[in-house]
Amino acid sequence: xxxxxxxxxxxxxxxxxxxxxxxxxxxxxxxxxxxxxxxxxxxxxxxxxxxxxxxxxxxxxxxxxxxxxxxxxxxxxxxxxxxxxxxxxxxxxxxxxxxxxxxxxxxxxxxxxxxxxxxxxxxxxxxxxxxxxxxxxxxxxxxxxxxxxxxxxxxxxxxxxxxxxxxxxxxxxxxxxxxxxxxxxxxxxxxxxxxxxxxxxxxxxxxxxxxxxxxxxxxxxxxxxxxxxxxxxxxxxxxxxxxxxxxxxxxxxxx
Numbered sequence: 001x002x003x004x005x006x007x008x009x010x011x012x013x014x015x016x017x018x019x020x021x022x023x024x025x026x027x028x029x030x031x032x033x034x035x036x037x038x039x040x041x042x043x044x045x046x047x048x049x050x051x052x053x054x055x056x057x058x059x060x061x062x063x064x065x066x067x068x069x070x071x072x073x074x075x076x077x078x079x080x081x082x083x084x085x086x087x088x089x090x091x092x093x094x095x096x097x098x099x100x101x102x103x104x105x106x107x108x109x110x111x112x113x114x115x116x117x118x119x120x121x122x123x124x125x126x127x128x129x130x131x132x133x134x135x136x137x138x139x140x141x142x143x144x145x146x147x148x149x150x151x152x153x154x155x156x157x158x159x160x161x162x163x164x165x166x167x168x169x170x171x172x173x174x175x176x177x178x179x180x181x182x183x184x185x186x187x188x189x190x191x192x193x194x195x196x197x198x199x200x201x202x203x204x205x206x207x208x209x210x211x212x213x214x215x216x217x218x219x220x221x222x223x224x225x226x227x228x229x230x231x232x233x234x235x236x237x238x239x240x241x242x243x244x245x246x247x248x249x250x251x252x253x254x255x
Contacts, residue, residue: 007096008117010048011088012038013081014103016057020238025060027242029106030249034236035060036067037106044110047117048099052092054084080213082188086199089192096120098195100188105233106245108187112231116189119225126194127217128225129156130185132232137176139183146184146212148226156224159184159212185232188214198222 014025014035021027025035032040035053042051053064056076064071074087085100097120099113112130119128131148139145143161151157158164163175170178190198198217206215214224236242 008048008099009092009095009097010042010045010051010099010101010113011085012042012051012053012101012103013084014053014055014060016060021236024236025103026063029242029246033063034106035063035103036069038101038103038108039064039067039069041106041108041110042101042113045113045117046110047114052088054088082195082213083199085190086195089195096192098190098192100190102186102235104236106236108233109231112185112187112229115227115229116187119189119227120191122225125225126191126222127198128189128227129214130187130229131182131226132185132229134176134181134183137173140175140181141172148182148184150182150226154226156214156218156226158218159210159214161210161212182228185229194222
């Protein structure tokens with residue numbers, strides 16, 4: 001049970017060689033690099049006793065060192081942030097809970113991290129993530145916005161890029177009025193032993209079909225606890241996303 005902050009660590013996986021946006025962690029956002037902004041936001045979470053950047057690149061490590069953060073070097077072979085987190089926890093084994101924080105969300109809300117960490121108050125929780133109610137029809141049909149269905153206890157039953165559930169007695173244009181859909185917010189929490197176990201699993205059929213790593217865990221019998229949030233932060237996936245964000249920040253004159 002989490003009854004003090006010494007049990008939880010926040011890990012920010014960050015790699016330089018992104019296919020869509022090389023060097024993304026080091027881009028400037030209103031005078032600070034993206035990785036600095038993520039680190040500073042994560043450090044405000046009350047549930048975390050330590051925050052580290054997990055990287056395989058000297059340039060990112062040097063930047064973290066420059067602003068006074070902590071980092072851990074990891075291998076370059078990892079296919080996901082989950083795998084990178086697992087290597088970090090082998091080097092820093094004193095934490096019961098790991099929170100995997102997206103490195104491309106420079107304004108992540110500390111309250112989101114704390115909400116996710118609160119899932120582990122229940123000792124039976126192995127893995128956790130956040131979900132958000134979908135209000136618009138467009139989000140339901142957007143394959144880049146994974147959906148999730150949950151049971152009565154808030155456990156994830158399935159994730160999909162397709163609209164789920166299918167509304168049999170309703171035209172597609174009114175599905176949001178017929179059922180409460182949820183989108184997945186891509187921040188994960190793991191109990192350390194579960195993190196070690198899931199990273200040893202081979203890719204599963206459902207994971208390969210949907211290109212969603214969490215389906216591997218469900219398919220192998222792990223359950224994922226969810227908590228509902230109304231918060232959602234801006235993710236920077238492409239240079240175009242960065243341009244839009246900087247224009248917005250310039251308009252707001254962010255300090």
